[in-house]
Amino acid sequence: MTTVRALIATAAKKQWDIYQLDVNNAFLHGDLHEEVYMDVPPGLVTPHTDVVCRLNKSLYGLKQASRQWYEKLTAALHTRGYVHSLHDYSLFYRKRGTSTVFLGVYVDDILLTSTDIAKINELKRFLDNQFKIKDLGRLHYFLGLEILYKDDGILISQRKFVLDLLKEFKCDHMTPLSSPLDPNVKLKSHEGKAITDPTYYRKLVGKLNFLTNTRLDLAYGVQLLSQYMQDPREPHLHAAFHMLRYLKKDPTLGVFMSSSANFRVQAYCDSDWAACPDSRRSVSGYIVLLGDSPVSWKSKKQETISLSSAEAEYRSLRKVVGELTWLQRLFEELNVPQTGPFSVYCDSQAAIHIARNPVFHERTKHIEVDCHFVRTKLQEGLITLHHIDTHAQLADILTKALTGIKHSALLDKLVSLTSPPT
Template identity: 60%
Template sequence: MTTIRCLIASAAKLNWDLFQLDVNNAFLHGDLHEDIYMVPPPGLPLSDPNLVLKLQKSLYGLKQASRQWYAKLSDALKTRGYLRSQNDHSLFTKQMGSSIVHVAVYVDDILLTGNNLAEMTDLKAFLHSTFKIKDLGSLNYFLGIEVLKTPDGFLMTQRKFASDLVSKFHADQSSPTSCPLPAHLQLSSTAGSLLPDPMQYCRLVGKLNYLTHTRPDLAFAVQFLSQFMKEPHLPHWEAAMHTLCYVKGTLAQGLLFNKDPSLLLEAFCDSDWASCPNTRRSVSGYFVLLGGSPLSWKSKKQATVSLSSAEAEYRSMRRVTAELAWLSRLLQELSLPLSVPVSLKCDSQAAIYIARNPVYHERTKHIELDCHYVREKLQDGLIDLSHISTSSQPADLFTKSLPTAKHQQFLSKLGVSYPPT
């Protein structure tokens, strides 16, 4: 989804058209290179009931089906001069002089954009003659996500999915809440009575997780609730319903990919030290913007216990640095002229000093080598570290549940918007 957001952000800033295609019976196009046999379907008469059928083509349900379809489509695109991205194998690009066309593939859904309308028209005709496709016209509804063209750019929203989710879990009559979780909420993994139907909790959290594709404000809540999937208790269910009531009050909220020609890439990272009462691990969070358009974000509990808040912040910094290294390569493939170093803002002076100081000293000798990846990228000129006050740090939204006023303050910095009335 980060690649999809990058593609839509690029199209908005470069004023490109976005088109959507759908492939008919995609998995049936794959060629099999292994010997695979299947039990005859009921009702098919055979001379010997012990006979099996040898497959000549791929079928839905085979483990190989998606791989073989991808190989078939990839080979077809290569014959047209499209090169597969080295940073995301679902992205293909054809560039000749000033002509650029990008193709993003998600199973049988294809996203098409670029500045050469004639080439895109020829590609549609080629794919239709090869696979039989449906030309769905301008991008409107992709992977359950609505993409609306507005005077300000493109707006991605999951309004229908969110509305169906509220109805499915009977939150229609509940009052909306003003933030995803109560401020400073702490839940134990064993608090309260066990839920009689734990699968209901798992289904709700799974659907909320899908909403985070266009709702970065839900990232921390989903990460927090996902900790209790194995054995959910009643307080966990109440917290999940609190999040759903927040969704009810913000059904139409989405992400705006603006037309501002600015291609300034900036990132924010933060951590909440030892915030998990069960494991004492810290929570990392980051957020990346391209000229004010949201590209990537993450809220994740750290894999190990950090011995200090500076170490927790440093680990968070390492995570977003790795994401920036990948994003910078991907955006270069999308022909966006990025300026480096990328501004990375952190609210921990101690973590910044550790990254800038290559001297091996007592404070950092226990930190794994992979964390010092930050120093390497700083010296290479990929990132430029700067301090930001905690009160202005939007990545704080990805590390803890905040009071309503602070939540709304940071929400305005994430590129969220509502459809025009």
């Protein structure tokens, strides 16, 4: 989804039209390169009762179906001069002179954008001859994402999915809340009564997880609730319904891809030290913006226990630098102008000093590998590090539960962000 958001953000800034295609019966086009047999379908009369059918083409339900369809599509596109991205194999492109065509594929759904409308129509005709496609016109609805075009950019939301979710779990009549989680409630693994139907909880959290594709304000809460999937308790379910009531406040909230010609990449990273009451692991969070358009974000509990808040901040810093390393290569393929080093904003002076200090001391030995990676990218000129006040840290929304006032204030800053902080 990061690639999808990056592609839409780039198209919005460069004023490219985006189109959507749907492949009819995509999995049936794949050729099988191994022996696969199936029972005789009901209703088919055969002279013998002990025979089976050998498949020459893939069918829906086969483990090989998705792989074979991808190979078939790749081979067809290669004949037209398209190559797949080395950094995301669902992205294809062809660059010829001033003409560039990008193709984003998710199973049988295809995004198509280009600098040349004639090349788009040519590719549509080719794909229709090869696979029989359904031309859905300009992009409006893709993988549950609703696309709304405005004069100054593109709004991506999941309004219909939110309204259906509230109706399914009977929350459409409840009073809305101003924050995704109650900051005064600390959830623990084995606290509270076990719920009678764990599947109900898992289904709810799974659908909330799908919403994080456009709702970065839900990312922290969803990663927290996902930790209790194996043995959900009543407090966990209450927290999930708290999040549903928060969604009721503004179902149309999403991410806005600005059409301004600002291609400056900036990132914010933060951590909450020893946040988990069960394991004492910290939570990392980061957000990456292309100009003022959010393209990548994550909230995740760290893999190991950090011995200090500086270490927790540094692990968060390493995560966002790793993401920026990948995004730099992706942006190069998308022809995004490189406007100098990527600015990374962190509210920990200690983490910034460690990154800039070439000498390791006893206090930094345990994070030496992370130090080397971040410092190498700093010396290569990929990033520049900047200290930022805690109240201006946009990634704070990805690391902890906030009060309604502070949560709304951070969302307003994300919405109104048009220039880097001072």
